[in-house]
Amino acid sequence: MASSQLIPLPFSSSRRPPSFCFRCRPIRCSNERQALFSRIAPVYDNLNDLLSLGQHRIWKRMAVSWSGAKMGDRVLDVCCGSGDLSFLLSDKVGSHGKVTGLDFSKEQLSIASSRQNLRSKNNFMNIEWVEGDALDLPFADGWFDAITMGYGLRNVVDKRKAMQEILRVLKAGSRVSILDFNKSDEPLTTSVTEWMIDNVVVPVASGYGLSEEYKYLKSSIREFLTGKELEKLALEVGFSTARHYEISGGLMGCLVAKR
Ligand SMILES: C/C(=C\Cc1cc(O)c2ccccc2c1O)CCC[C@H](C)CCC[C@H](C)CCCC(C)C
Ligand SMILES: C[S@@+](CC[C@H](N)C(=O)[O-])C[C@H]1O[C@@H](n2cnc3c(N)ncnc32)[C@H](O)[C@@H]1O
16 A cells, blocks of 8 residues: 655755755746745645636546556656646556656645545555655656656756656656647747736736746746657657647647657
């Protein structure tokens, strides 16, 4: 029976937080982002449901399906947050499989662990929560049969390093499925997304005192990689195949890469 206790890991030397981050521009460095996701943790799930009208659950189901996770597998959910994809993976791999949800926000992992304990399904006990850094994964080479990363790659400070780490811990012939906002080539799609963030998402978030945190969404999407650039990065780090699928009219996208 997997423990639902959090497994704390010491900060890796590459990310030991400085006493303060005076040189960091807002939301630019790892510990700023860690603090952001810890602040939004209490309302994160509810705002996702409200602001996407529940659609994000469909997008996450698609990403988990595309990971190829199956009964009995040992799988990893990188940047698991409150655990949405981990719970979907838990159903896929069943009680003989094993799900590891990794995140560097204690607050997000605490929400995930609480949600696990509230659920009646036995096989959710096949999930363990690990506090760790996606840029320094505390797992052996070739350890996982499938990996997911939901709305995480856009948020790590070193996307190439994150992809290298995912490749390292993935078994040969296995897949990673990386879901995120799509940095569209279509001006209309970009305009609609940015209009929604400015005029719906941020005003709603401001009701919770989180307008700055949700404003970050727009800048992070602008600084993200396009689908083609994500495919190129995956092949450069060593994945054998990489395809980026646009979802919901190009609002979201999912990169599926095989080792
Ligand atoms: C699950 C979703 C986003 C997760 C997420 C990712 C981030 O990087 C954040 C950064 C800072 C704050 C919050 C997040 C965050 O929640 C996607 C759905 C939730 C979005 C917040 C809503 C986006 C709305 C779309 C722009 C328009 C939706 C149109 C239609 C209703 C589908
Ligand atoms: C937008 S949330 C996504 C949560 C969840 N996967 C989902 O789909 O709802 C992004 C998560 O990535 C985590 N994160 C960002 N950078 C990280 C890093 N370098 N290592 C581990 N977790 C990280 C944040 O703490 C946050 O919980």
